[in-house]
Amino acid sequence: MNAITEKKYGKTALKILHCATDLFAEKGFDGTIMDELADRCGVNKASIYYHFNDKAMLYEVCMTHLFKQVADQVISQVDKADSAEQKLKTFIYEFAKGAYQHKQMPATLMREIAAAGKNMPIPARQQMQRLLQTLKAILKQGEQLGLFRTVDPLMTHFMIIGSLSFHITSEPMRLAIQTETKMDPTLDEAIGHVSELIYHALLNN
Numbered sequence: 001m002n003a004i005t006e007k008k009y010g011k012t013a014l015k016i017l018h019c020a021t022d023l024f025a026e027k028g029f030d031g032t033i034m035d036e037l038a039d040r041c042g043v044n045k046a047s048i049y050y051h052f053n054d055k056a057m058l059y060e061v062c063m064t065h066l067f068k069q070v071a072d073q074v075i076s077q078v079d080k081a082d083s084a085e086q087k088l089k090t091f092i093y094e095f096a097k098g099a100y101q102h103k104q105m106p107a108t109l110m111r112e113i114a115a116a117g118k119n120m121p122i123p124a125r126q127q128m129q130r131l132l133q134t135l136k137a138i139l140k141q142g143e144q145l146g147l148f149r150t151v152d153p154l155m156t157h158f159m160i161i162g163s164l165s166f167h168i169t170s171e172p173m174r175l176a177i178q179t180e181t182k183m184d185p186t187l188d189e190a191i192g193h194v195s196e197l198i199y200h201a202l203l204n205n
């Protein structure tokens with residue numbers, strides 16, 4: 001949790017947020033039962049409702065904070081990069097690293113996409129929009145400099161976020177496959193592949 005959240009919530013509330021984030025990522029909004037959450041957190045159910053009015057509010061707080069952590073990490077590092085090329089590669093790298101560090105984020109994102117986003121809180125959705133706006137600015141800068149050709153930012157966003165999220169969330173399934181030779185790319189290898197494919201596809205040749 002970041003400093004703002006640490007100040008806003010006490011020890012018990014933070015414990016609930018940590019446990020709830022894991023459970024929501026594992027079972028989704030509909031599959032998360034408050035009794036199970038109370039047992040996992042080691043608190044009574046009344047304590048959950050005392051700190052968070054209902055499951056919807058708890059989900060919104062958990063998801064918004066989770067998505068904001070990744071978005072903040074990406075945007076702060078992109079802002080430090082100079083060229084459009086470096087900004088693009090930083091965007092891809094930082095999203096992958098942030099999503100892997102907070103694996104609940106891509107797990108929840110893919111679950112919500114599969115469910116047409118019916119439970120996705122608007123503040124959490126806004127964090128994804130921040131990422132899209134950041135990518136749009138990178139692509140526009142590259143286009144204005146004559147480096148990138150004109151492309152649809154949303155489709156490019158889908159290619160980056162979707163491929164890396166799928167790679168991260170499918171890791172346990174892939175590792176369970178018995179093979180004689182190594183077939184599964186590491187996260188760094190996956191980042192390199194995505195980065196090079198996207199970059200070369202954008203080049204204004």
